[in-house]
Amino acid sequence: MQVLYGRHHVRVFRFGVRLVRDEQVAEDLISEVFLDVWRQAGKFEGRSAVSTWLLAITRFKALSALRRRKDGELDDEAANAIEDTSDDPEVAVQKKDTSQALRKCLTALSPEHREIVDLVYYHEKSVEEVAEIVGIPENTVKTRLFYARKKLADLLKAAGIERGWP
């Protein structure tokens, strides 16, 4: 367990933080994830990579944690996220910092788009693995990422940044 934890806890934590947007909650989440792994080790059939299994459990726990939050809190969070998209990229553009604006827009994507972007780019998961983690068909994985990227382009465009696509 120590080796498994040492190898995967940082990525699991970061995936959790991106989903729940709260470091404390994400820390609680990783304890729960690895405890589940401890309890269910016998059920792991080795058909997928351990990291894929861990990320699927993390996603499930993160969504449960988000559901437990009060609706009011979620609304506030959504409002904050919207504020992020409209204000901060503009400030970033003033500083002519496309990179910073891109990061802000990546943060401002919807949870569904955020998770798919992270799974493909950061966690380097294949189409099949993302389909397994998110629980959607492989073709939907491809189109969802395509629309996540379009949304990202729209957010950047709204902030005055044109990148030549779409």
Next chain:
Amino acid sequence: MMAMKKMLEQEPQAPGEIEAMLPWHAAGTLSDRDARRVDEALGRDPELARQYAVIREEYAETIDLNESLGAPSARAMQKLFTAIDAEPERKPSASRNISAISARISRFFASLSPRALTWSASLVALVLVVQAGVIGAVLVKNQPGSFNVASLSMNEPITRALGPEAPPRALVRFAPEARVADITALLDSYQASIVDTRGGMFRLQFGNKAMTKDEVAGLMNKLQGEKIVSLAVATP
């Protein structure tokens, strides 16, 4: 929300087959065959190549963004191992294996016809009789009629085996501000592994070889001097 999601996914401007694979190409997770197809398409389609450049930018920024999120504190690990300590002791999985095997055997016998079952039983009985006969014959043949007494061979040196010495262990409490990355680095540098945890204390084992008392004392002093260690006590 669900309806909106469906609309979003069913938007008419779906990406082309190669276009949809570009993000995975940037991340290097396509199969060799698909990667070759994407490379060929990129070579002949400047529009696609422009989109790919944009994707590589997104890819790099997503990695930077995630890397900037840092790592969890030691609290998460302590919480986990405390919870594991509190878990009821697990039954050995052997019982599960045995029940699976017995279920398989039952299924096998259930699948046999009564006639096949009768023949199988007769065959097993015959094998047992033959086996008993062979064992009996071997015993009678080997009976020497004299006693063999366990005796000391004087050709070998007389030694007293004390059993393998255990490597040293210590109870360690890490400082509250210690991060998991620091603890992992410390474990690596001391070639130590966590044996168990209890009440925020970690029982560590150092290496695979035994140490003298002085060496253990030196090790404890060195450990105690580490910034992230608030307490280190040698333990059996």
